[in-house]
Amino acid sequence: MQERGRGELLPGEPLACVMVNISREGACLVLSKILLEGRHLFFTTLNNDQYHLVILLANPETGEESFAIPASSVWMDSCQYKEEPAFKVGLSFHDNQKKLFRLFKR
DSSP, X not given: OEEXXXXXXXXXXXXXXXXXXEOSSEEEEEESOOEETTEXXXXXXXXXXXXXXXXEEEOTTTOSEEEEEEEEEEXXXXXXXXXXXXXXXXXXXXXXXXXXXXXXXX
């Protein structure tokens, strides 16, 4: 999570997730947990002008972080992922993600 005004990431370990669906407007992520430092990722970023989610993508060719994507949550549901309880979160991207789709086309 990131504070929009200052652009600083909130304290806590980043959460690894799996992107299971993507479109030009948003994506669906699967997370093993939904709380980060006591903040609920979905409700803290739902219709909130103070906080948003930031997806940090790694470049598969180099393994280094290549860019960040700001997004807001729009829906959430519980699910099973690899036989473990998990959460699906639907995101709406804040900006056009041309760079993201160029990475996928490689």
